[in-house]
Amino acid sequence: MPDTDTTPPAPVVAFDETGLPGECLPQYDLIRRWLDETPRDFIELKRREAELLFRRIGITFAVYSEGGNPERLIPFDIIPRVLDPAEWTMMSRGLTQRVKALNAFMRDIYHEREILHAGKIPAELVLHNDGFRPEMQGFDVPHDTYAHISGIDMVRVGPKEFFVLEDNCRTPSGVSYMLENREAMMRLFPDLYSRHRIAPVSHYPEELRDTLRSVAPPNCEGEPTIVLLTPGANNSAYYEHSFLADEMGIELVEGVDLVIDENIVYMRTTEGLRRVDVIYRRLDDDYLDPLTFLPDSLLGTPGLFNAYRSGNVTLANAVGTGIADDKAIYPFVPAMIKFYLGEEPILSNVPTYRCSEKDDLAYVLEHLDALVVKETRGSGGYGMLVGPHATNAERQMFAAKLKAKPYDYIAQPTLALSTCPTFVENGIAPRHVDLRPFVLSGKEIRIVPGGLTRVALRGGSLVVNSSQGGGTKDTWVLESVGDAEPHRR
């Protein structure tokens, strides 16, 4: 646990991705010059073009807290966020390590529970957690992989200081923005793009498909049939579901399109029933199967879990991955890395106060004005308190919640997330960003370089979630720094 000294909150003077004041890191050099040289009118024109482009594609995201039309365009900022080769190498090694440990943790937790016997994680924290699914106990999944697709949220606070803010191992979304943003940048600014050597991302759907193929059940002979299971058109990420199914050339199905017969999963097609081997499901555990989980769910397919548990179909991600990305479990990920891999963590965790611990709770209540408080089961930036930006009334409301249900909350210091130059109403200004790389795990681990950069568009805001008014940027991982040869595409 972090030392509970009473240092005052650091003023939010953030590291800028382009470098310390007065300098410009080499990877941003070309972009800086381009911004200086290009007339504002031209850039304005391109910004409007970008918006039109996204409207035409129809890339939208439902925002639950707003009334009215839930479909809204996520703002796209045309200034890319750039990572140099060394930064990315370190990050991708760290991500690989972390996801390996998370999968090893799930394999262990649903089998022998060695890590609990060794006293590295309090047993109740796992066994009494809603994310722990007893239905998965003793079940062997192909290649011991549970989180086939993970979105690991990273933040940066200094030149070399990267932190993992949270792990998303259930049904992380956002990868379609990563792909569309790149597409848009290449179309809008072909010259700027071709002057950089940027690692490609467009092969992500192929990599995802290969990953899903590699985890087909052992009894699947020949080419596995893969489908993407969506909760339907009302889901906030429906656009992404149909986009990915399309890109991978697989069927997009809803629960009613699947039928279980004799413990085998089939999809209804115009030519009759066709056996399904792998389901990339974007439907939460609770809704998957009314015979095993919520009995009144109409979104899933009755009997699906039985077919899964019998080894007749693979679900990606596995059922029960919520135990690995629970915010109460997060503080223990570095211990998992040491326990399962015998390695030192490459990526750091943010120091975290677990409000279920008496001392931690007391500290958190004392320092609500300096901390970020999160619900252990929350996601999407809902149900959180950013202490320094909250009103007194909001802090008091949270204090009451913490006292009533301490188990449901964690707190972290307010990090000065790095900023990146961003177009705002009156020119270019620094705005806070994070990064969600997508890690694919099957027979092996694959990471498409970069990820989704989210940006808090409101000045000073530290909340980058698209549901809370955040935008996105293209993320460039450079293969080498400096002006590319003129003829290179």
Added chain:
Amino acid sequence: MRLTVRHQTSYTYSKPITYAIQTLRLSPRPYEGLNVIAWRVRGAARHELPSFIDGYGNLVHCHTVNHTHDSAIVTVEGEVETRATDGIIRGAEETLPPLFFLRTTRLTAVDPAIEDMAQSLPGAGFERLLALMHGVHARLAYTAGSTQSNTTAAEALKLGAGVCQDQAHLFIAAARALKVPARYVGGYLWAGSGDENQASHAWAEAYLPEFGWIGFDPTNRTQPGEAYIRASIGLDYWSAAPVRGVRRGEGEEALSVKVKVKDWAAQQQQQQQQ
């Protein structure tokens, strides 16, 4: 004691339905108190159903009828050898640790009335659990049809009535309130020769470090003995449910369940006399 079971469930629909699926937890697994001699679960097509072992260690069968039909039948037939163990469960495949069974569920959530009931029990350890078993029996009058499958322990206690499922839930909720791990058990009960009231039954198990898991049957105020066939366990009725099903179609369902649990020796004798 050698017991034979014949459990037949017939479904008939007022209008033909196109699809039906069920998850069945109706099969005992061996432990010191029970040895399975023969057991099979068959569906409408009279073939043996596909099965798997679930997270709790239960043997689960999957029944589907994927065509238009107006009736279906599920038959369980089996034979087991039981032995009295004073309710203590030894030699069973335990997949989840006792600590897990302190977890609350919607059906077994503790409200102030249950908390009160638990805290006012006399004694400690085994004695206190015996008192709880009698307390549950006294507070929940067995009344067929008084509750539904989704009635919670708290609701049943308020009502003061319930069936074996509710009594098991109340026992479990109160035990967990006392930090004693507890779980739901579904199975069959031989109610003595000549008794026509043979049925599926539900009871509870609690964990005490000095004994391990021990059965308590609040309905009959006794420790399960050789008349009991333990077929499923879970956190509550939902995870241990003997049958969970979904059907597609408009028809109304009519259900007829016939359960016969017989003492094999008496049966042999009877057959010889005939």
